[in-house]
Amino acid sequence: MHPLLQKQNDLHSEASILLEKTLLPILEQYGKVSVGGSYSYKLLNYPDLDIDIVSEEISKDVFATLSGELIKLDYTSKFKSADRVHYPHTPSAKRHTYSAKRPFGYWVSPDINFGDNVWKLDIWLQKPEWYTGDTNRYAEELLIISDEQRIVILSLKEELIEKNLYGVGKEFLSEDVYEGVLRGNAKTIEELRNFLTTSKN
Numbered sequence: 001m002h003p004l005l006q007k008q009n010d011l012h013s014e015a016s017i018l019l020e021k022t023l024l025p026i027l028e029q030y031g032k033v034s035v036g037g038s039y040s041y042k043l044l045n046y047p048d049l050d051i052d053i054v055s056e057e058i059s060k061d062v063f064a065t066l067s068g069e070l071i072k073l074d075y076t077s078k079f080k081s082a083d084r085v086h087y088p089h090t091p092s093a094k095r096h097t098y099s100a101k102r103p104f105g106y107w108v109s110p111d112i113n114f115g116d117n118v119w120k121l122d123i124w125l126q127k128p129e130w131y132t133g134d135t136n137r138y139a140e141e142l143l144i145i146s147d148e149q150r151i152v153i154l155s156l157k158e159e160l161i162e163k164n165l166y167g168v169g170k171e172f173l174s175e176d177v178y179e180g181v182l183r184g185n186a187k188t189i190e191e192l193r194n195f196l197t198t199s200k201n
Helices: 003-027 037-041 060-072 147-162 174-184 189-200
Strands: 032-036 048-054 076-083 106-114 117-126
Touching: 003 032, 003 048, 003 060, 003 106, 003 117, 003 147, 032 037, 037 048, 060 076, 060 106, 060 117, 147 174, 147 189, 174 189
Parallel strands: 048 117
Antiparallel strands: 032 048, 076 106, 106 117
């Protein structure tokens, strides 16, 4: 098996245990939970989880209560949060992107020490009318791609991470990689950059 596929499988297995044993019993008290992004696509390069919690009951008080529960966990080593309901994101200044605008809701982001890794969580608390489902919008396509395409995506993400070009506020996000490989057959960073620039124009 390709080393990046093995790494993905190991991370996915560890994440599944973290979710089932620790996170879901807490999060499911607050609404309907959807785990999306790289975990749902089975394209994990590093230990991160994108989680949406949707409920009509979401409020700043709920945001505060959940934050407290996660901070109290023995595994939590760092914690960030933001109120993006009363203080929404400002528009991105990225040169090119396929990413949808940043979510509207309450953001909770603990670092959880679990297994062999420190898992970075992006949890969004949203009411149904705020929820877009963006974290799962590539599921139908990415869950049926070939192992060769999977390796290309994992390799691109790995290289971008190493070069500090990947992530919020950086040149590329995961959606850019998915679009570049699925629509433009990109296999290198330069091909990815060219595809995104051409497509935007």
